[in-house]
Amino acid sequence: MSSQRSQDLETDGHQTVAVRPPRMADGAGMWRVARDSETLDLNSSYAYVLFARDFAPTCRVALEGDKVVGFVLGYRRPAHPDRLFVWQVAVDANQRGKGLSGRLLDDLVAGARTDGSPIEWLETTITDDNIASQRLFASFARRWSAEEHVAALFLTDHFPDAHDPEPVHVIGPLSHAPAAAEV
Ligand SMILES: CC(C)(COP(=O)(O)OP(=O)(O)OC[C@H]1O[C@@H](n2cnc3c(N)ncnc32)[C@H](O)[C@@H]1OP(=O)(O)O)[C@@H](O)C(=O)NCCC(=O)NCCS
Structure with a gap:
């Protein structure tokens, strides 16, 4: 394949990936992406359909045509609704390294700002061995000119199944949207 042809395909591929809040019909695709990641704790299929129904404003799916090729699951913490x-x-796997996860996170946080209920802080937990995830959130923090702090949260003792500890990463304040993330 010529390099020109391969560039066209790459450009086309990028243009056809849409990002939006999920619908219930996307739940099965989200579950499939989670299963195929071979990294995530796979939740029940029910959990993804439930999130697509009840937490759609704080979730996103990436779609290539009708196919779900990525997602982010999030919720506002009940006691602190400005914390996602x-x-x-x-x-x-074939969509990685193209900035798609960053786009999912940017769209979610920027969308909440324009809905009139801004998200000021993002929290997530990351195992120490998940370098890709650590880089993803460090990159997000840089784009939003925010600080990132890490603290112990979910310890091995909290889990019944020898789960690795999950330190929490707190990123904020998210008052400086990058120009590309304004919606
Ligand atoms: C983690 C994951 C979501 C990243 O998705 P992605 O779309 O490839 O990430 P992006 O292209 O948006 O990259 C975001 C940043 O992370 C970096 N990054 C992504 N994958 C990386 C890897 N494997 N190694 C090192 N850095 C990586 C990118 O270089 C980029 O940093 P930059 O902006 O400084 O250049 C993806 O690898 C994945 O689905 N992994 C399996 C599931 C998982 O572990 N999820 C996280 C835990 S919930």
Whole structure:
């Protein structure tokens, strides 16, 4: 394949990936992406459909045509609605390294700002061995000119199944949207 042809395909591929809040019909695709990631704790399929129904404003899906190729699951913490907890984010292996996860996070946080209920802080937990995830959130913090602090949160003792500890990363304040993330 010529390099020109391969560049066209890449450009086309990028243009056809749309990002929007999920609908219930996307839940199965989100579950499939989580399963195929081979990294995430796979939740029940029910959980993804439930989030698509009840937490759509704080979740996003990436779609290539009708196919879900990435998602972010999040919710506003009930006691602190300006704090978004990002539970899971994943994109299919053939979509990685293109900035798609960053786009999912930017769209979610920027969307909340324009809805009149800004998200000021993002929280997520990351195991120490998940370098890709650590880089993703460090990159997000830089784009939003925000600070990132890490503290112990979910310890091995909290889990019944020898789960690795999950330190919490707190990123904010999110008052400086990058120009590309304004919606
Ligand atoms: C983590 C994951 C979501 C990143 O998705 P992605 O779309 O490839 O990430 P992006 O292209 O938006 O990259 C964001 C940043 O992370 C960096 N990054 C992404 N993958 C990386 C990797 N494997 N190693 C090192 N850095 C990586 C990018 O270089 C970029 O940093 P930059 O802006 O400073 O250049 C993806 O690898 C994935 O789905 N992994 C499996 C599921 C998972 O572990 N999810 C996180 C825990 S919930």
